[in-house]
Amino acid sequence: MRIDLWRDWRQQILIIEDTSFTSCCYIENDGGRIYVILNKTFRFETKGTVTFTGCRTTKDTLEVVGGHVYALYIYLADESSINFIIGEDTSFTTNEADICGEDIFIYIRNMNILNIRTHILFDITTFTNTDNAMFGTGYKLIDKLRIIPLTDYNLLERYIYYSNDTMYVSSRKWGGVDTEEFGDVNSTCNSFEHAVLKQTTPDRTPTNLQSGQQIVYTYIS
Secondary structure, three states: OEEEHHHOOOOOEEEEEEEEEEOOEEEOOOOOOEEEEEOOOOEEEEEEEEEEEOOEEEEOOOOOOEOEOOOEEEEEOOOOOOEEEEOOOEEEEOOEEOOEOOOEEEEEOOHHHOOHHHOEOOOHHHOOOOOOOEEEEEOOOHHHHOOOOOOOEEHHHHOOOOOOOEEEEOOOOOOOOOOOOOOEOOEOEOOHHHHHHHOOOHHHOOOOOOOOOOOOOEEEO
């Protein structure tokens, strides 16, 4: 299924809802069971139970093309507002790709402007193979970016987990957010008061401490 949202000005939003893709095969090319091109402000979203199971893509015999992503391929055009959401009930199971990105692959002008955690809402620990699940490539050249573009980059590296005794607080007023899910380096708290309060909640308190052992809490701004 190839979806070019820029072709029809009336189709500004595409929502795929309660759909299952099973045992699909894409041979000798890059792409996916769903291939989406997002231009300008066009939006793509999955809602409800959307599953990708047992799908695969393969390289050509000369290993020149193909092998990137099977389940979901998202191409963000140069002027795209990066407007897509993969919903919390979307799942990827036993998909395969010869090279990388067997579940999700994102093609974007610059990988460094993509905050993947705001677009992927499902539990990433449910990927069958986390070593090859979600990748991306930046297509702008180094002379345009002034940095080395990221190619076949593992997007799961953007999900960094920190120890329970460390909290991150924004150094700028209103630079962070004081809500339950914030507190790591990519999503800082806004105030020290909230950081201190959060350290007392069960999810931030280790339960395997030996008798008499103390925790040294660290606050980084």
